[in-house]
Amino acid sequence: MTGYDVLAGVYEWLISDAKLPPAEFAASFDDVLDLLPSNAHVLDCSCGTGQLAVGLAGRGMQVVATDASEAMVRRTAELSEEFGASVRAVRASWEELPDHFQDNTFDMVFCVGNSLHHAAGATGRGAALESMSRLLRPGGRLVLTSRTWELVRARGSRLEISDRLVRRNGRDAVVVYRWEIAPHWEEEHHIEIAIAQVDATGLVLVRSELLSCWPYRYEELEVELHRVGLQTELSTFDLEAENYMVVASKV
Ligand SMILES: C[S@@+](CC[C@H](N)C(=O)[O-])C[C@H]1O[C@@H](n2cnc3c(N)ncnc32)[C@H](O)[C@@H]1O
Numbered sequence: 001m002t003g004y005d006v007l008a009g010v011y012e013w014l015i016s017d018a019k020l021p022p023a024e025f026a027a028s029f030d031d032v033l034d035l036l037p038s039n040a041h042v043l044d045c046s047c048g049t050g051q052l053a054v055g056l057a058g059r060g061m062q063v064v065a066t067d068a069s070e071a072m073v074r075r076t077a078e079l080s081e082e083f084g085a086s087v088r089a090v091r092a093s094w095e096e097l098p099d100h101f102q103d104n105t106f107d108m109v110f111c112v113g114n115s116l117h118h119a120a121g122a123t124g125r126g127a128a129l130e131s132m133s134r135l136l137r138p139g140g141r142l143v144l145t146s147r148t149w150e151l152v153r154a155r156g157s158r159l160e161i162s163d164r165l166v167r168r169n170g171r172d173a174v175v176v177y178r179w180e181i182a183p184h185w186e187e188e189h190h191i192e193i194a195i196a197q198v199d200a201t202g203l204v205l206v207r208s209e210l211l212s213c214w215p216y217r218y219e220e221l222e223v224e225l226h227r228v229g230l231q232t233e234l235s236t237f238d239l240e241a242e243n244y245m246v247v248a249s250k251v
Contacts, residue, residue: 003209004048008071010195010207011049012168013175019051022083026055032108032143032234032247033059040107045094045132046115050076050087057085064101068093094119094128097135104137112145114243117213121186125216126224133228136250142230145245148237149215157181165198173197176208189213221246 004011012020019025026033029052036042038060044053047065053076057063065076065087073091080087092100094111109132119125132142158179165172173195180190194208216224218237225232230248237244 002069003211004067004069005071006207006209007193007195008049008069008075010173010197011072011075013166013173013195013197014193015049015051022051022053022055022079022085023058024055025051026059029110029143032141035141036061036107041105042108042110043101043106043135044110044112045092045097046111046113046118047076047089048072048113048115050079050089052110052112053087053089054079054083054085057087058083062086064088064090064106066090066092066097066100094131097131101135103134104140106135107137107140108143109136109140110143112143114145114147116144116146117149117215118211119214120212121188121214122216122220122224124214126227129224129230130228133230133250136230138250141233141247141249142225143245143247144221145243146221147243148218148239148241150217150239151242152179153181153185153215155179155181171197171199185215185217187214189215218244 041062042056043064045066047053047067050065053063053065067073070091073089077089090100119128160177162175166175176194178192182189190210191213192210194206196204196206198204222232225248229251231251232248234247
């Protein structure tokens with residue numbers, strides 16, 4: 001059971017209002033999706049609860065959604081059913097992807113929403129990126145979004161508490177992030193996420209999980225992408241912005 005199996009049941013409280021509807025989540029990638037034919041083969045390899053995968057299927061794409069967490073994959077399958085979308089949902093960690101899919105299969109692979117930092121250090125990240133690259137057809141693209149870890153580390157260990165109640169499924173919750181920043185970049189860091197919901201009777205129910213992560217500098221990521229045969233085509237990296245997107249194509 002991964003940390004995300006615990007969070008899967010309350011994951012919607014962690015998704016922004018703007019990205020909750022599948023079509024909206026997919027629309028946030030309009031610029032890169034415009035590069036694809038409408039029936040393209042795409043993989044979301046850290047699909048979470050499936051909003052992006054279902055949004056892509058809604059555009060007519062042939063979508064596979066994978067995740068290391070069984071509970072996340074189950075939620076993706078449920079969301080697909082709810083939207084009448086055709087998404088193949090498979091439990092597979094990044095390292096296991098080549099056991100499930102042939103090389104050169106996909107036109108685009110998505111690894112979005114702050115997922116890659118869960119790969120264990122430079123070695124784990126390299127193995128994950130290698131798998132993603134293998135599955136892309138030549139000329140295919142990896143679309144990766146990331147926190148700007150340079151900013152996160154500069155702020156140090158801290159507690160972040162949502163400044164408003166987040167309402168999902170008729171229930172309000174406070175979301176708390178506890179950041180445990182290790183002294184050195186290459187060490188294991190932790191993010192503890194707690195979702196405190198107030199139920200109909202006024203009781204507070206807390207679901208929380210301590211997640212491991214290994215941050216990386218943007219420069220390192222660029223080198224690692226290059227090492228697995230991916231060339232950066234577009235990058236929104238900005239040291240002052242919270243998040244960035246990299247699009248890298250398979251040479
Ligand atoms: C922060 S969530 C992002 C989910 C989704 N992409 C989104 O934007 O809402 C990170 C996801 O990465 C998955 N994950 C963590 N480690 C993984 C691994 N080694 N292989 C595949 N998925 C992994 C988790 O299970 C979780 O669903």
